[in-house]
Amino acid sequence: MDKLIKPNFYYQNIYSINYQRLKDNNIHYLLLDIDNTIGDDKEKTPCKKAIDLISSLKKDFTIILFTNTYPARAKRYGKLLGIPYYAFSVKPLRMNYKKFLKDYKVNTDNVAAIGDQLYTDVLGANKMAITSILVDKISNNESLFTKLLRVRENNNIKKYNLIERGKYDD
Template sequence: MMNKLLIPKLYYKDIYSINYKKLKDKNITYLLFDIDNTIADNRENKPSKEAIQLINKLKKDFTIILVSNALPLRAKRFGQELAVDYYAFSIKPLKNTYKKIISKYNINPSNIAAIGDQLYTDILGANKMGITSILIDKISNNESIITKLNRIRENIIIKKYKIIERGHYND
Protein backbone atom coordinates (compact mmCIF):
# COMPACT_ATOMS: atom_id res chain seq x y z
CA MET A 1 0.00 0.00 0.00
CA MET A 2 1.28 3.42 -0.88
CA ASN A 3 2.04 6.00 1.75
CA LYS A 4 -0.28 8.92 0.95
CA LEU A 5 2.17 11.26 2.63
CA LEU A 6 4.37 10.91 -0.46
CA ILE A 7 1.87 12.82 -2.62
CA PRO A 8 2.84 16.46 -3.17
CA LYS A 9 0.09 19.02 -2.76
CA LEU A 10 1.39 20.99 -5.74
CA TYR A 11 3.84 20.30 -8.54
CA TYR A 12 5.78 22.81 -10.63
CA LYS A 13 8.70 22.80 -13.04
CA ASP A 14 11.02 24.89 -10.87
CA ILE A 15 11.14 27.56 -8.18
CA TYR A 16 10.59 30.23 -10.84
CA SER A 17 7.27 28.84 -12.06
CA ILE A 18 5.58 28.33 -8.68
CA ASN A 19 2.37 30.33 -8.36
CA TYR A 20 3.42 32.32 -5.28
CA LYS A 21 0.35 34.55 -5.49
CA LYS A 22 -1.87 31.50 -5.03
CA LEU A 23 0.14 30.56 -1.94
CA LYS A 24 -0.18 34.06 -0.54
CA ASP A 25 -3.93 33.97 -1.15
CA LYS A 26 -4.06 30.75 0.88
CA ASN A 27 -2.45 32.55 3.83
CA ILE A 28 0.95 30.96 3.35
CA THR A 29 3.47 33.34 4.89
CA TYR A 30 6.49 31.08 5.35
CA LEU A 31 8.37 29.29 2.57
CA LEU A 32 10.85 26.54 3.39
CA PHE A 33 13.24 25.91 0.52
CA ASP A 34 15.41 22.87 -0.03
CA ILE A 35 18.83 23.82 -1.45
CA ASP A 36 20.29 20.98 -3.53
CA ASN A 37 18.67 20.54 -6.91
CA THR A 38 15.93 22.96 -5.84
CA ILE A 39 17.66 26.34 -5.53
CA ALA A 40 20.94 25.28 -7.11
CA ASP A 41 22.73 22.49 -8.93
CA ASN A 42 24.77 20.47 -6.42
CA ARG A 43 27.97 21.52 -8.19
CA GLU A 44 27.33 25.22 -7.62
CA ASN A 45 28.53 26.49 -4.28
CA LYS A 46 26.45 29.63 -4.20
CA PRO A 47 23.05 30.75 -5.49
CA SER A 48 22.74 32.18 -9.00
CA LYS A 49 21.83 35.84 -9.57
CA GLU A 50 18.45 34.65 -10.75
CA ALA A 51 17.86 32.76 -7.49
CA ILE A 52 18.96 35.73 -5.39
CA GLN A 53 16.56 37.99 -7.32
CA LEU A 54 13.65 35.61 -6.84
CA ILE A 55 14.26 35.20 -3.10
CA ASN A 56 14.60 38.94 -2.64
CA LYS A 57 11.31 39.50 -4.44
CA LEU A 58 9.58 36.84 -2.33
CA LYS A 59 10.77 38.46 0.89
CA LYS A 60 8.07 41.13 0.41
CA ASP A 61 5.34 38.56 1.00
CA PHE A 62 7.02 35.64 2.78
CA THR A 63 9.59 34.73 5.38
CA ILE A 64 12.11 32.51 3.60
CA ILE A 65 13.95 29.71 5.40
CA LEU A 66 16.38 27.17 3.94
CA VAL A 67 15.85 23.61 5.18
CA SER A 68 18.60 21.43 3.80
CA ASN A 69 19.99 17.99 4.43
CA ALA A 70 23.32 19.39 3.22
CA LEU A 71 26.36 19.90 5.41
CA PRO A 72 26.51 23.05 7.57
CA LEU A 73 29.11 24.89 5.50
CA ARG A 74 27.04 24.64 2.33
CA ALA A 75 23.77 25.65 4.00
CA LYS A 76 25.53 28.54 5.71
CA ARG A 77 26.94 29.86 2.45
CA PHE A 78 23.52 29.80 0.79
CA GLY A 79 21.87 31.30 3.84
CA GLN A 80 24.35 34.14 3.92
CA GLU A 81 24.25 34.79 0.17
CA LEU A 82 20.45 34.91 0.22
CA ALA A 83 20.34 36.65 3.61
CA VAL A 84 17.82 34.20 5.06
CA ASP A 85 17.64 31.86 8.03
CA TYR A 86 18.96 28.37 7.30
CA TYR A 87 18.97 24.87 8.80
CA ALA A 88 21.66 22.41 7.74
CA PHE A 89 21.69 18.67 8.25
CA SER A 90 17.92 18.68 8.70
CA ILE A 91 17.52 14.92 8.27
CA LYS A 92 14.29 15.35 6.32
CA PRO A 93 11.82 13.59 6.43
CA LEU A 94 12.28 13.52 10.23
CA LYS A 95 10.18 16.11 12.02
CA ASN A 96 12.89 17.68 14.19
CA THR A 97 13.82 20.68 12.05
CA TYR A 98 10.24 21.50 11.10
CA LYS A 99 9.30 21.44 14.79
CA LYS A 100 12.22 23.71 15.63
CA ILE A 101 11.10 26.22 13.02
CA ILE A 102 7.44 26.12 14.07
CA SER A 103 8.40 26.76 17.66
CA LYS A 104 11.07 29.40 16.95
CA TYR A 105 8.75 31.46 14.72
CA ASN A 106 5.64 30.53 16.66
CA ILE A 107 3.71 29.66 13.52
CA ASN A 108 1.10 27.17 12.37
CA PRO A 109 1.81 24.51 9.71
CA SER A 110 -1.16 25.83 7.73
CA ASN A 111 0.82 29.02 7.09
CA ILE A 112 3.86 27.18 5.74
CA ALA A 113 4.76 25.74 2.35
CA ALA A 114 7.86 23.62 1.74
CA ILE A 115 9.50 23.38 -1.67
CA GLY A 116 11.84 20.61 -2.76
CA ASP A 117 12.79 18.10 -5.45
CA GLN A 118 12.48 14.78 -3.57
CA LEU A 119 9.44 12.78 -2.47
CA TYR A 120 11.19 10.81 0.27
CA THR A 121 12.70 13.84 2.00
CA ASP A 122 11.03 17.16 1.12
CA ILE A 123 7.49 16.00 0.38
CA LEU A 124 7.21 13.26 3.00
CA GLY A 125 8.66 15.54 5.70
CA ALA A 126 6.32 18.43 4.91
CA ASN A 127 3.21 16.24 4.65
CA LYS A 128 3.97 14.57 7.99
CA MET A 129 3.83 18.04 9.55
CA GLY A 130 0.70 19.24 7.76
CA ILE A 131 2.78 21.71 5.77
CA THR A 132 1.79 22.45 2.16
CA SER A 133 4.20 20.34 0.10
CA ILE A 134 5.44 21.55 -3.29
CA LEU A 135 7.43 19.30 -5.59
CA ILE A 136 9.60 20.69 -8.37
CA ASP A 137 11.66 18.90 -11.01
CA LYS A 138 15.31 18.42 -10.04
CA ILE A 139 17.73 20.87 -11.64
CA SER A 140 20.25 18.25 -12.76
CA ASN A 141 21.20 14.58 -12.55
CA ASN A 142 24.25 15.37 -10.51
CA GLU A 143 23.35 13.68 -7.22
CA SER A 144 24.85 11.73 -4.34
CA ILE A 145 24.64 7.94 -4.15
CA ILE A 146 22.01 8.17 -1.41
CA THR A 147 19.87 10.47 -3.53
CA LYS A 148 20.28 8.22 -6.56
CA LEU A 149 18.99 5.31 -4.47
CA ASN A 150 16.05 7.43 -3.30
CA ARG A 151 15.33 8.27 -6.94
CA ILE A 152 14.97 4.60 -7.81
CA ARG A 153 12.31 4.16 -5.11
CA GLU A 154 10.75 7.46 -6.10
CA ASN A 155 10.48 6.64 -9.81
CA ILE A 156 8.94 3.25 -9.09
CA ILE A 157 6.25 4.69 -6.84
CA ILE A 158 5.54 7.67 -9.12
CA LYS A 159 4.88 5.34 -12.03
CA LYS A 160 3.06 2.64 -10.10
CA TYR A 161 0.64 5.01 -8.34
CA LYS A 162 0.68 7.85 -10.90
CA ILE A 163 1.59 10.28 -8.11
CA ILE A 164 2.46 12.97 -10.64
CA GLU A 165 2.83 13.06 -14.38
CA ARG A 166 6.20 14.56 -15.23
CA GLY A 167 5.69 17.81 -17.08
CA HIS A 168 2.02 18.18 -16.07
CA TYR A 169 2.31 21.09 -13.69
CA ASN A 170 -0.17 22.92 -11.49
CA ASP A 171 -1.30 26.43 -12.54
Protein backbone atom coordinates (compact mmCIF):
# COMPACT_ATOMS: atom_id res chain seq x y z
CA MET A 1 0.00 0.00 0.00
CA ASP A 2 2.83 2.38 0.71
CA LYS A 3 3.70 2.67 -2.96
CA LEU A 4 0.21 4.02 -3.45
CA ILE A 5 1.01 7.10 -1.39
CA LYS A 6 3.55 8.46 -3.89
CA PRO A 7 2.05 11.56 -5.54
CA ASN A 8 2.24 12.06 -9.31
CA PHE A 9 3.10 15.71 -8.73
CA TYR A 10 4.27 17.73 -5.74
CA TYR A 11 3.95 21.50 -5.38
CA GLN A 12 4.32 24.01 -2.59
CA ASN A 13 0.70 25.13 -2.67
CA ILE A 14 -2.36 25.47 -4.87
CA TYR A 15 -0.97 28.72 -6.31
CA SER A 16 2.23 27.15 -7.63
CA ILE A 17 0.66 24.15 -9.41
CA ASN A 18 1.41 24.03 -13.11
CA TYR A 19 -2.19 24.09 -14.30
CA GLN A 20 -1.15 24.49 -17.93
CA ARG A 21 0.62 21.13 -17.71
CA LEU A 22 -2.54 19.53 -16.34
CA LYS A 23 -4.54 21.06 -19.14
CA ASP A 24 -2.02 19.79 -21.69
CA ASN A 25 -2.43 16.32 -20.16
CA ASN A 26 -6.18 16.42 -20.78
CA ILE A 27 -7.14 17.05 -17.19
CA HIS A 28 -10.52 18.79 -17.18
CA TYR A 29 -11.71 18.13 -13.62
CA LEU A 30 -10.01 19.07 -10.37
CA LEU A 31 -11.00 17.52 -7.04
CA LEU A 32 -9.86 19.95 -4.43
CA ASP A 33 -9.33 19.28 -0.73
CA ILE A 34 -10.23 22.08 1.72
CA ASP A 35 -8.43 21.70 5.04
CA ASN A 36 -4.81 22.76 4.93
CA THR A 37 -5.02 22.86 1.13
CA ILE A 38 -7.26 25.92 0.52
CA GLY A 39 -7.42 27.14 4.10
CA ASP A 40 -6.33 25.91 7.49
CA ASP A 41 -8.76 24.37 9.99
CA LYS A 42 -9.36 27.74 11.66
CA GLU A 43 -10.28 29.63 8.51
CA LYS A 44 -14.06 29.64 8.34
CA THR A 45 -14.09 31.03 4.82
CA PRO A 46 -11.71 30.91 1.84
CA CYS A 47 -9.29 33.83 1.54
CA LYS A 48 -9.47 36.31 -1.33
CA LYS A 49 -6.39 34.82 -2.97
CA ALA A 50 -8.07 31.39 -3.10
CA ILE A 51 -11.31 32.86 -4.43
CA ASP A 52 -9.38 34.65 -7.20
CA LEU A 53 -7.43 31.52 -8.12
CA ILE A 54 -10.51 29.33 -8.38
CA SER A 55 -12.28 32.00 -10.35
CA SER A 56 -9.43 32.17 -12.88
CA LEU A 57 -9.24 28.37 -13.21
CA LYS A 58 -12.91 27.98 -13.99
CA LYS A 59 -12.41 28.74 -17.66
CA ASP A 60 -10.22 25.65 -18.05
CA PHE A 61 -11.44 23.23 -15.40
CA THR A 62 -14.53 21.99 -13.62
CA ILE A 63 -13.53 22.30 -9.98
CA ILE A 64 -15.18 20.37 -7.18
CA LEU A 65 -14.46 20.46 -3.47
CA PHE A 66 -13.75 16.93 -2.31
CA THR A 67 -13.29 16.97 1.41
CA ASN A 68 -13.51 14.82 4.50
CA THR A 69 -14.73 17.82 6.44
CA TYR A 70 -18.30 18.26 7.67
CA PRO A 71 -21.06 19.48 5.32
CA ALA A 72 -21.63 22.96 6.80
CA ARG A 73 -17.97 23.90 6.27
CA ALA A 74 -17.85 22.41 2.78
CA LYS A 75 -21.08 24.18 1.87
CA ARG A 76 -19.72 27.54 3.06
CA TYR A 77 -16.51 27.13 1.05
CA GLY A 78 -18.48 25.89 -1.96
CA LYS A 79 -20.80 28.85 -1.86
CA LEU A 80 -18.05 31.45 -1.58
CA LEU A 81 -15.92 29.79 -4.26
CA GLY A 82 -18.94 29.19 -6.47
CA ILE A 83 -18.26 25.46 -6.92
CA PRO A 84 -19.96 22.20 -5.88
CA TYR A 85 -18.77 20.02 -3.02
CA TYR A 86 -18.66 16.50 -1.67
CA ALA A 87 -18.42 16.58 2.12
CA PHE A 88 -17.64 13.64 4.43
CA SER A 89 -16.07 12.11 1.34
CA VAL A 90 -14.21 9.49 3.44
CA LYS A 91 -10.99 9.67 1.46
CA PRO A 92 -9.13 7.37 0.84
CA LEU A 93 -12.14 5.08 0.39
CA ARG A 94 -13.24 4.65 -3.22
CA MET A 95 -16.94 5.15 -2.57
CA ASN A 96 -17.26 8.90 -3.19
CA TYR A 97 -14.72 9.03 -6.01
CA LYS A 98 -16.97 6.51 -7.78
CA LYS A 99 -19.99 8.64 -7.00
CA PHE A 100 -18.26 11.68 -8.46
CA LEU A 101 -17.22 9.81 -11.64
CA LYS A 102 -20.79 8.64 -12.07
CA ASP A 103 -22.38 12.00 -11.25
CA TYR A 104 -20.18 13.80 -13.78
CA LYS A 105 -19.92 10.95 -16.29
CA VAL A 106 -16.19 11.45 -16.41
CA ASN A 107 -13.20 9.20 -17.04
CA THR A 108 -10.40 8.98 -14.43
CA ASP A 109 -7.89 10.06 -17.13
CA ASN A 110 -9.44 13.51 -17.13
CA VAL A 111 -9.33 14.07 -13.38
CA ALA A 112 -6.66 15.30 -10.96
CA ALA A 113 -7.02 15.44 -7.18
CA ILE A 114 -5.22 18.06 -5.10
CA GLY A 115 -4.59 17.81 -1.36
CA ASP A 116 -2.09 18.02 1.48
CA GLN A 117 -2.21 14.48 2.86
CA LEU A 118 -0.67 11.28 1.57
CA TYR A 119 -2.99 8.90 3.39
CA THR A 120 -6.22 10.57 2.32
CA ASP A 121 -5.81 12.74 -0.80
CA VAL A 122 -2.96 10.96 -2.56
CA LEU A 123 -3.81 7.40 -1.57
CA GLY A 124 -7.46 7.84 -2.52
CA ALA A 125 -6.62 9.31 -5.93
CA ASN A 126 -3.95 6.73 -6.70
CA LYS A 127 -6.28 3.86 -5.81
CA MET A 128 -8.68 5.24 -8.43
CA ALA A 129 -5.93 5.93 -11.02
CA ILE A 130 -6.70 9.64 -10.77
CA THR A 131 -3.72 12.00 -11.11
CA SER A 132 -2.58 12.82 -7.58
CA ILE A 133 -1.13 16.18 -6.61
CA LEU A 134 0.37 16.79 -3.20
CA VAL A 135 0.80 20.28 -1.75
CA ASP A 136 2.47 21.25 1.51
CA LYS A 137 0.08 21.81 4.41
CA ILE A 138 -0.73 25.46 5.08
CA SER A 139 -0.30 25.34 8.85
CA ASN A 140 -0.07 23.10 11.90
CA ASN A 141 -3.70 23.75 12.79
CA GLU A 142 -5.16 20.28 12.37
CA SER A 143 -6.85 17.50 14.31
CA LEU A 144 -5.01 15.08 16.56
CA PHE A 145 -5.94 12.30 14.16
CA THR A 146 -4.31 14.15 11.27
CA LYS A 147 -1.23 14.89 13.36
CA LEU A 148 -0.88 11.16 14.02
CA LEU A 149 -1.22 10.42 10.30
CA ARG A 150 1.56 12.94 9.66
CA VAL A 151 3.96 10.87 11.76
CA ARG A 152 3.24 7.87 9.54
CA GLU A 153 3.49 10.06 6.42
CA ASN A 154 6.85 11.48 7.38
CA ASN A 155 8.27 8.08 8.29
CA ASN A 156 7.24 6.62 4.96
CA ILE A 157 8.32 9.63 2.92
CA LYS A 158 11.83 8.87 4.13
CA LYS A 159 11.57 5.08 4.05
CA TYR A 160 10.27 4.91 0.48
CA ASN A 161 11.88 8.11 -0.78
CA LEU A 162 8.46 9.36 -1.95
CA ILE A 163 9.22 13.05 -2.25
CA GLU A 164 11.89 15.44 -1.14
CA ARG A 165 10.29 18.15 0.99
CA GLY A 166 10.75 21.52 -0.64
CA LYS A 167 11.84 20.05 -3.98
CA TYR A 168 8.81 20.83 -6.10
CA ASP A 169 7.80 19.84 -9.61
CA ASP A 170 8.00 22.48 -12.33
